[in-house]
Amino acid sequence: MESDTVLYISQAMHGLAYGMVLFLVSAGLTLIFGMMGILNIAHASFFMLGAYFCYQVLSMTGNFWVSLIVAPVIVGLLGVLCERYLLRKLHAYGHVGELLLTVGIGMVILGSVKIFWGTESLPVTVPQILKGLVKLGGLEYPIYRLFIIALALVILAIMGLILYKTRLGMIVRGAVSDAEMVNALGINVPAVFMFVFGFGTWLAGVGGVAVAPILTVYPGLSDQVGMDAFVVVVTAGFGSLKGAFIVSIIFGLLSSFGVQFVPKLAPVLMFGFMAIVLALKPAGIFGETE
Amino acid sequence: MKALRFVVAVVVLCILSLFLIPQARAGMDAFDVNKMADMSDFDPNHPVIPTGDTIKIALVASFSGPAATVAQMYWACATFVAHDINKRGGILVDGKRKKIQLMKADHMSKPAQTKKVCERMVLHEKVNFLIGTNGSNNMKVINQVAKKYKVIAQDFTALSDELYNATNFTKYSFMTVPSCEVVGKALAYYYGKIRRKEKKFYILCQDYLFGHSMAKGFKRGLELYFPEAEIVGEDYHKLFLKDFAPYLEKIKASGAEVIYTGDWIPDAENFLVQARQMGITLPVANLFLNEPNMLHRVGIAGTNRLVNFSMCGAAEGSAFPTADQVKYYHKWHDQWKKWKAPYNTYLYEHGWSASGSMGSYIQQIYWLMSVIKRAGSTDPDKIIDVWEGDSYRDVFNTVYYMRPSDHKVVADYYVQIYGPPEEQKACFNIPPYYWFKGCSNPIKIYRIPALRCAPPMDTKMARCKGRDIWGNLIK
Numbered sequence: 185m186e187s188d189t190v191l192y193i194s195q196a197m198h199g200l201a202y203g204m205v206l207f208l209v210s211a212g213l214t215l216i217f218g219m220m221g222i223l224n225i226a227h228a229s230f231f232m233l234g235a236y237f238c239y240q241v242l243s244m245t246g247n248f249w250v251s252l253i254v255a256p257v258i259v260g261l262l263g264v265l266c267e268r269y270l271l272r273k274l275h276a277y278g279h280v281g282e283l284l285l286t287v288g289i290g291m292v293i294l295g296s297v298k299i300f301w302g303t304e305s306l307p308v309t310v311p312q313i314l315k316g317l318v319k320l321g322g323l324e325y326p327i328y329r330l331f332i333i334a335l336a337l338v339i340l341a342i343m344g345l346i347l348y349k350t351r352l353g354m355i356v357r358g359a360v361s362d363a364e365m366v367n368a369l370g371i372n373v374p375a376v377f378m379f380v381f382g383f384g385t386w387l388a389g390v391g392g393v394a395v396a397p398i399l400t401v402y403p404g405l406s407d408q409v410g411m412d413a414f415v416v417v418v419t420a421g422f423g424s425l426k427g428a429f430i431v432s433i434i435f436g437l438l439s440s441f442g443v444q445f446v447p448k449l450a451p452v453l454m455f456g457f458m459a460i461v462l463a464l465k466p467a468g469i470f471g472e473t474e
Numbered sequence: 475m476k477a478l479r480f481v482v483a484v485v486v487l488c489i490l491s492l493f494l495i496p497q498a499r500a501g502m503d504a505f506d507v508n509k510m511a512d513m514s515d516f517d518p519n520h521p522v523i524p525t526g527d528t529i530k531i532a533l534v535a536s537f538s539g540p541a542a543t544v545a546q547m548y549w550a551c552a553t554f555v556a557h558d559i560n561k562r563g564g565i566l567v568d569g570k571r572k573k574i575q576l577m578k579a580d581h582m583s584k585p586a587q588t589k590k591v592c593e594r595m596v597l598h599e600k601v602n603f604l605i606g607t608n609g610s611n612n613m614k615v616i617n618q619v620a621k622k623y624k625v626i627a628q629d630f631t632a633l634s635d636e637l638y639n640a641t642n643f644t645k646y647s648f649m650t651v652p653s654c655e656v657v658g659k660a661l662a663y664y665y666g667k668i669r670r671k672e673k674k675f676y677i678l679c680q681d682y683l684f685g686h687s688m689a690k691g692f693k694r695g696l697e698l699y700f701p702e703a704e705i706v707g708e709d710y711h712k713l714f715l716k717d718f719a720p721y722l723e724k725i726k727a728s729g730a731e732v733i734y735t736g737d738w739i740p741d742a743e744n745f746l747v748q749a750r751q752m753g754i755t756l757p758v759a760n761l762f763l764n765e766p767n768m769l770h771r772v773g774i775a776g777t778n779r780l781v782n783f784s785m786c787g788a789a790e791g792s793a794f795p796t797a798d799q800v801k802y803y804h805k806w807h808d809q810w811k812k813w814k815a816p817y818n819t820y821l822y823e824h825g826w827s828a829s830g831s832m833g834s835y836i837q838q839i840y841w842l843m844s845v846i847k848r849a850g851s852t853d854p855d856k857i858i859d860v861w862e863g864d865s866y867r868d869v870f871n872t873v874y875y876m877r878p879s880d881h882k883v884v885a886d887y888y889v890q891i892y893g894p895p896e897e898q899k900a901c902f903n904i905p906p907y908y909w910f911k912g913c914s915n916p917i918k919i920y921r922i923p924a925l926r927c928a929p930p931m932d933t934k935m936a937r938c939k940g941r942d943i944w945g946n947l948i949k
Contacts, residue, residue, distance in 0.1 A: 191727045198719035205716075302816045303542040305743055307771035310751065317753050326751050329719070398748055399716055400740035400768075404540025408714045443709070443720035450720075451681070451712040 190322045195440040201329040203436025204336035208391030209409055210416040210428045211343070212384030218360045218423020219380040222271065222282045226290035228410025230385040234259045234392020235401045236297055239306045248311035248397075256389030263385025267378045275377075290406075297403050308396035332394050339390060340429060347425070356380060360423060412454070419458045421471020431469065503844040504867035505837065507802045511561030513554075516809050518817050521553040521576070524560060528575035529567060529852055531556075532595040534588065534606035534616055537580035540714075543739075544608045545580070546816055548631070551835040552576055552605070554806065554825075555843060565847045574843070577601060581612050588612040592619040602852040603628065605842065610634035610684050620646040626857050630838040633657065634687050638880045640934035646854060648861055648881045650838040650874065653929040654684065654736070656887060657783045658691025659698065660927040661734065661759045664781065664889040666700025668920055672757070674706045676730035678721055678745070680737055681710035688736030688761070699926070706730050715741055718748045726754060732781075738762040743771070750776035757781055764831065766820035769913035777914035780892040784830035786837060787870060787888035790921050792903035800904055802869050820910060830888065837868040863945070875924070879938045879945035882929040886921050893917030 213227045237255035242248060266289055274281040310328045317324040347353035359366045359376050367373040391409075399405065416435060420427030435454045442450030449456075461469055533552050535545035556574040559565060564573040579595050581588035588607070595601045596619060604616050605628040613632035620627035621644035628648055629637065635653045636642060652660075665672060677692060679685030689708065696703045707728040709721055722745075725733060733756050737745055742762045749758075750772055757779040763769075764784075769777045787793070794800045806825030813822070825832060844866055849856040862878035875884045895908035897917040902909050909915035928943040942948050 187727065191723060194723045195720055198717065198723060201719070202717045298542070303546060304767055304816065304819060304821065305543075305740060305765075305771075307767070309771065315751075324753060326753075328751060395716070398744075398751065400743045400747075402540070402740055403542070404714065404740065407540065408716055412716075439717065440720040440723075443711075444724060447709050 187322075191444075193323055194325065195444050196437065197323075197325055197329070197333075199437035199440035200433060201332050201436070202439055203433040204333050205391060205395055205409075206412055206416050206435055207336055207429050207432035208339065208394060209388055209413040210420070210432055211339075211425060212387035212391075213413050214417045214420065214423055214425060214428045215387070216381055216384040217417065218425075219356065219363075220271075220275075220377050221279055222286065223279075224381075224384070225283065225286040226266075226293060227286075227384070227388055228406035228413065229290040229293035230259050230263060230388040231392045231409060231413075232297065232403075232406035233262070233293055234389030235308070235396040235399070235405055236301055236306070236392075237389070238393040238396045239301070239308050239401055242308060252390075252393050255393050256386045259389030259392070260382045260386030264378055264382035266385075267381035271381070272374060272377070294403055294406070303403055305400040305402040308401055310397040328397060335390070335394055339387070343425065352379075415454055415458050417468075419454075419461050419468055421468025424468070424470035427468060427470030502865045502867070503848060505840055505844075505869045507798045507805070507869060509562070510802075510805060511558050513558060513561075513805045513809060516554060516557045517813055518550040518553050519814060521557060522560070523556075523577075524573040524575050527570070527572060529565060529572045529603075529846065530575045530577060530599060530601040531603045531605055532577045532579040532592070532599065532601040534579040534581055534592060534595070534604055534612070536583040536608055537578050539582045539584075540740075541583050541608055543816075545578075547821065547832060548606070548608075548835060549578070550817060550822060551832055552839055554836055555839040559843055565843065566850060567846060568851050568853075579604075579606075581607065581609075581615075583609060583612065585611050585615045588615040589619060592616055593623075596623045596625050601625065603842065605630060605839070607632060610637055613637055614642060617642065617644050617647040620644060624854050626854050628838070628842050630835055634684050635691075635882075635930055636683065636687065638882050639932040643880060643932075643935055645858055645881070648876060649929075650841060650876070650883050651834070652785055652885070652887055652927075653691075653882060654687035655691035655694060655930050656927045657736070657761050658688060658693070659695035660783055660887050660889055660922040661781065662692055662695025662703075663699045663922050663926045664920055665732065665759070666696065666698075666703065667926075668889075672731035673700075673703050674729055674731040675703060675734050675759075676707040676709075676725045676728055676732070677705060677734050678707075678709050678711065678725065678737070679735060680713050680741060682713060685710055685736055689734075692734050692759075694930075695927075711741070713741065715744065718745045719752065722749050722752050722754055725749075725756070726752070730756060732757050732759055734759045735763070736761055739765055739768060743768045746772055746776065755779070759783075762831075766823065766910055766913065766915075769915070770820060770910065772913065774894050774912065774914050777892055778894060780914065782830075782890045782892065782916070784888040784890050784916075784919070786830040786834035786868070786872070787890065787919055790919055791900075793901050793916070793919070794904055799869060803904070824909065830890075833870075837870075838874075840868070841866045841874060875944065877929075877931070877943075877945040879941050880931050880935060882931070884924050884928050884943060886924050887927055889920045889922060890916035891918040891920075 209231050216224050234255050237258050238251045241251035241254045314328045314331050318327050355371055363373055416431050420431040438453045442453040535548045537545040556576050560573045564571045579591045581591055603626050607613050610632045613629050616627050630651050633654045635655050638649050677689045679689045759781045761783050763780055764782050810822055845861045849860040861876050864876045866874045872886055877884050892914040894914050895911050898908040898915055901916045931938045933939055940948050
């Protein structure tokens with residue numbers, strides 16, 4: 185392959201990998217919003233918590249795969265507890281209170297992280313089997329980034345199966361479009377809410393574990409990813425999983441090719457894209473106007 | 475009559491000497507490890523902070539927020555110095571011995587908060603000195619407050635040259651840290667005049683004032699010392715970038731032989747980790763890729779061939795060439811073994827560490843103490859009188875000179891070449907004969923003369939016109 189072709193393919197792959205990370209974080213955010221109408225400001229903090237639990241489990245077991253399973257489950261359980269004992273009590277009083285509560289939860293998570301793990305960055309290394317580069321023609325690509333892409337696709341497939349092939353998925357989809365009607369049918373909607381919130385935070389936890397070996401695990405980890413995930417959800421349309429997936433990939437590619445061709449504009453391309461989308465379709469690409 | 479003249483002459487000489495001797499002494503002071511107090515009870519987790527009639531110093535830094543680690547590090551350095559000075563009985567100012575009272579002033583990395591906290595420190599706490607800080611934007615605010623309320627500020631960490639240009643200069647602030655251009659010139663000098671091998675450079679810095687200043691300094695240095703060098707790419711990325719892969723792919727395709735970066739953590743860490751994961755093993759000329767915890771994460775191979783500008787260090791050769799320097803090393807290191815979190819990590823192990831940053835902060839604060847002592851007062855004008863044109867010799871025998879025209883420090887600095895633990899013996903010449911077992915660290919140190927890496931001077935300022943790099947009038 186010619187060197188330019190290799191370069192562009194590499195950039196596309198990097199864009200895809202970053203897009204998949206964005207998807208892992210934004211999927212949970214959009215799911216929670218679509219289902220419960222809550223804009224979970226603490227979502228990125230759960231993502232950060234996933235990375236910290238990954239470090240903790242890894243340092244206790246020495247096994248990345250155990251941490252990939254255990255850390256998101258702990259984050260998901262924390263999400264369940266937050267929904268059950270904090271958010272549910274406020275649900276009857278409207279979304280403003282819930283929104284403020286999620287801000288508070290985010291701050292508590294940040295404070296707790298500093299107390300338990302300190303402020304310094306923590307090391308999480310790439311598992312041995314995923315270290316190194318894979319050669320595809322003239323292209324050399326890090327195996328771990330391929331793993332991130334594969335992981336996100338597997339999670340997307342599992343989510344698709346649950347949402348579109350199971351009764352639970354049917355209930356969740358029903359609740360997303362009309363929670364009151366689902367409630368009237370005798371479904372325990374609060375329990376569904378709790379499940380969805382836990383699942384959404386579990387997804388954030390998976391994202392946190394996935395990025396821990398390539399990013400610095402420190403108390404500021406949530407800031408930038410949180411903002412990017414929020415922009416994805418707004419652009420895609422609140423509550424649209426399909427939209428979150430497509431827009432995440434678009435943003436990933438915009439980021440990579442932006443750096444390649446217009447580096448000075450690269451940081452603002454996604455915001456420009458969002459502005460254009462919202463100007464044309466205020467509810468987002470896949471959002472539905474009420 | 476003759477006898478009377480003789481007596482008058484003796485009296486006049488005695489009176490003159492009362493003025494002249496302190497003035498002469500004020501010209502040069504030196505750090506003396508043998509005058510240090512017993513530091514065996516020093517613990518940054520439990521500093522003894524005196525109250526009452528003290529010399530009040532506000533350490534302005536990000537004690538909370540994402541950059542809290544930085545303030546934590548400054549605190550360890552400042553409390554170390556204060557502990558030593560206080561155990562010696564304090565400093566004689568205005569006819570009274572006073573101890574150093576350090577106060578935390580948290581700016582949360584926000585300029586608006588910096589203004590608020592500095593004003594509170596000056597107006598309510600009545601501090602005599604403001605010292606700091608991380609972030610040139612925050613340092614700029616500190617300097618503005620210092621100017622407004624006529625309080626002395628010491629910049630011991632913010633590196634932007636622009637802080638002391640015609641627009642921002644204030645006589646109340648002193649930059650004791652080397653500026654961006656100093657760093658850039660020193661690294662360019664190393665590649666152009668010492669190493670003379672790699673010629674293709676790629677500049678990757680953060681997209682704000684500091685990053686651009688770092689790049690400007692390096693380009694200026696290449697122009698001066700390595701005109702045949704080629705800059706094959708130049709990018710500025712946003713702060714706290716997560717994914718460096720697109721930039722690294724460009725670097726790979728550019729044919730660069732060296733990457734130059736001014737990035738600080740977390741960007742520096744993400745950049746290095748991701749570069750090595752992508753198989754990019756190019757040497758990286760840098761300023762902040764020296765944090766030991768991060769170096770351990772990247773490992774020995776990944777940190778090999780780093781080329782680090784050091785703010786503080788020994789002369790060429792071993793890191794501890796004299797018994798005094800070994801003694802000083804133990805003043806810190808022996809206590810470190812007893813400390814608990816967060817001060818029990820690699821970052822604090824060596825005190826001034828291989829990196830030089832912490833060592834430099836400590837020595838810069840000692841310089842401030844020395845200036846207060848020689849001024850014999852906390853009065854800002856007396857401090858300015860002593861500090862302008864002052865020279866101070868640090869524990870490594872590096873002489874810092876405070877350029878009177880723009881208050882920027884001029885000194886020799888160092889470039890360190892990193893290598894694996896088994897090669898570190900040449901540098902770390904005391905047991906266990908390596909800085910760290912789990913990562914590369916300095917194996918060779920090169921001294922860059924002050925003349926070759928002097929900070930720029932803004933000649934738009936009246937006080938800088940027609941002056942040389944030492945601030946002297948050119949005849």
